[in-house]
Amino acid sequence: MKETQKKKITIKDIAREAGISPAAVSLILNDRPCRISEEKRQLVREIARRENYVVNQAAKSLATRKSHMLALILPDIENTFFSSLAKQIENRCREAGYSLIIASSDDRKENDWKLLRVLESRGVDGIFLILSMESLEDEKELAGELALLTMPYVMIDRTRSEIDCARVSFDHEQGGYLAAKYLLSQGHRKIGCVYRDDKEGSGKSRLNGYLRALKECRVPVRQKYLKKGDYHIESGYLAAQALLATDCTAAFVCNDMMTLGFLRKLYEEGRRVPQDYSIVSYDDSLKNYLLSVELTTVVQDIELLAREACRLLFGSLQNSVCQDLSKIVLPPKLTVRKSVRDFA
Numbered sequence: 001m002k003e004t005q006k007k008k009i010t011i012k013d014i015a016r017e018a019g020i021s022p023a024a025v026s027l028i029l030n031d032r033p034c035r036i037s038e039e040k041r042q043l044v045r046e047i048a049r050r051e052n053y054v055v056n057q058a059a060k061s062l063a064t065r066k067s068h069m070l071a072l073i074l075p076d077i078e079n080t081f082f083s084s085l086a087k088q089i090e091n092r093c094r095e096a097g098y099s100l101i102i103a104s105s106d107d108r109k110e111n112d113w114k115l116l117r118v119l120e121s122r123g124v125d126g127i128f129l130i131l132s133m134e135s136l137e138d139e140k141e142l143a144g145e146l147a148l149l150t151m152p153y154v155m156i157d158r159t160r161s162e163i164d165c166a167r168v169s170f171d172h173e174q175g176g177y178l179a180a181k182y183l184l185s186q187g188h189r190k191i192g193c194v195y196r197d198d199k200e201g202s203g204k205s206r207l208n209g210y211l212r213a214l215k216e217c218r219v220p221v222r223q224k225y226l227k228k229g230d231y232h233i234e235s236g237y238l239a240a241q242a243l244l245a246t247d248c249t250a251a252f253v254c255n256d257m258m259t260l261g262f263l264r265k266l267y268e269e270g271r272r273v274p275q276d277y278s279i280v281s282y283d284d285s286l287k288n289y290l291l292s293v294e295l296t297t298v299v300q301d302i303e304l305l306a307r308e309a310c311r312l313l314f315g316s317l318q319n320s321v322c323q324d325l326s327k328i329v330l331p332p333k334l335t336v337r338k339s340v341r342d343f344a
Contacts, residue, residue, distance in 0.1 A: 009051040018044050029053075069099045070313070071119040072128040075107040075158075079231065079257055080285035081302070082130065085156070088306030089128055096314055098125070109134035113145055120150065126313045127153040136160055136200040152316035152324075156309050158201050166316065168308045168328040172202040175298040175332035176209025179252045179280040182296065182334055184217045187344030188278060192225040192251035194239040194258050203231075206254045206282065229258045236261025244269060249343055250278035256286045256297075263293065274341035284335060294337035304330060 011029075015022040020040060027034040028044045036044075047053075070093055074082045086102050093100040101124065105111035112135045119127060127149070135142055139162050146153070146165060155167040183191050193210045196203025207226075214221055227242050229235035236258030243251055244265070253259040259281040263273070271277045273293045284299040308328050315324045 009048075009053050014044060014047050014051070014053065017047055020044070068097060069101060069122070069124045070126050070128065071101040071103065071122075071124045072130075073103050073105055073112065073115050073119070074130045075105055075132050076231075077102070077104040079255075080289075081256065081283045081300070084285055084302050085130075085306055088303055089310060092306060092310040096310070105132050107132045107134070116145065116149065124151065126151050126317055128156055128309055128313065129153050130156050131158050133158070133196070133198050133201050133203075136198070139163070152313060154309050154313045154316075156305065160200055164325060166312045166325050166327075168305060168312060168326075168330065170202075170300050170305070170330045170332050172205035172332075173209040173212070175282060175300075176206035176252070176254070177213045178209070178332065178334040179206075179282065179298050180210040180213035181216075182336065183250045183252065183278065183280060183340060184213060184219065186278070186340050186342050188250040188340075189219050190222075190225065190246075190248045190250070191219075192227060192239075192243040192246070192248040194227050194229050194236060194243075194251060194253045194262065196231050196254060197228045203254060210252055229254070231255045231257055233257050233261040233264075237265045240265035244271070248277075250280075250340065252280045252282075254282050256281055256283040259286065259295065263290075273339050278340040278343070280334075280340060293339055296337045296339045297335055298332050299335050300332055301330065 011022045011025045015025045018025065018040065020036065024034055024036055025044055028036060028041050029048060072086055072089055074086060077083055077086070090100045090102070101119065101122070103115045103119070105115060109132050112132050116127070136158055139160060142160065143163060146163065153165065155163070155165055157169050159167040159169050180191060191214070193207060195207040198204045211221060224246050225243070225248055227239035229239050236253060238261070239258065240262040251262065253262050259279065262279065266273060266277055273279055279295065281295045281297040284297045286295060308330070312324050312326055312328070
């Protein structure tokens, strides 16, 4: 025999049983102030629990014009830096009473703009935005697309100084400088750099930091030591293959995903870290996964990045007058472990 589906209870049903108005029930279940005795409040909550009452979020959103949903657009969910950041942001959203929609653009400009339009049509209250590198390259188009948004947003990690909006990122040039400076302090002079060739964004900044450190120590820049990558594992592997054909003794690899590929090639060639080759990585997202090598790395505090991004967006959501347009630049730090040989 087919089981009869139980009818969903409504606020009116709870009000009838509790002997108060539906409006009073709504105030109690939404923890709003009202002149109802504590005994009656407890009765309403008990009825709701017993009958498995669920708030109609769609109706609530229509009434309040708030969906209590936020969105995070990121370039690559498989990248450990972005996935760790997404987890931190999601946890903070949950604590603040928001649901978080996470969408990946596959690091493509056209997907950035499509996702923005879709999420806006879904009625999200605000957006955390980590753009593709393609989107950052055209300042005029970027400004035009962002101007169309009708809800608060915060740009994270990948930003452009010309865009006047709330943003939080790390000082990527300083990070590149710290990495190269440490290798130089350990006596290395033939230092490769595996970087992302961006017109704008973190890749260009990290390379600039590396170049600044070499210039400061009067070490000539050799083009054969500069290898382009795309922040993915395979490009790190190919860069290692190219650098192993030179006389480099060390490499600064500008993100952890490329470092994974770089290490794979080293191991295939029987090279040991740091005895045969020294490496400084960037992000520190691999510390819980690599067992064979303890990487010296430029650390980006993901928890701090998430906290500051959420603080900016939550503040804008609470302020109906204007959006917080703070520009926050966080300092990276170098954590020294065991992947660099003292070459002095």
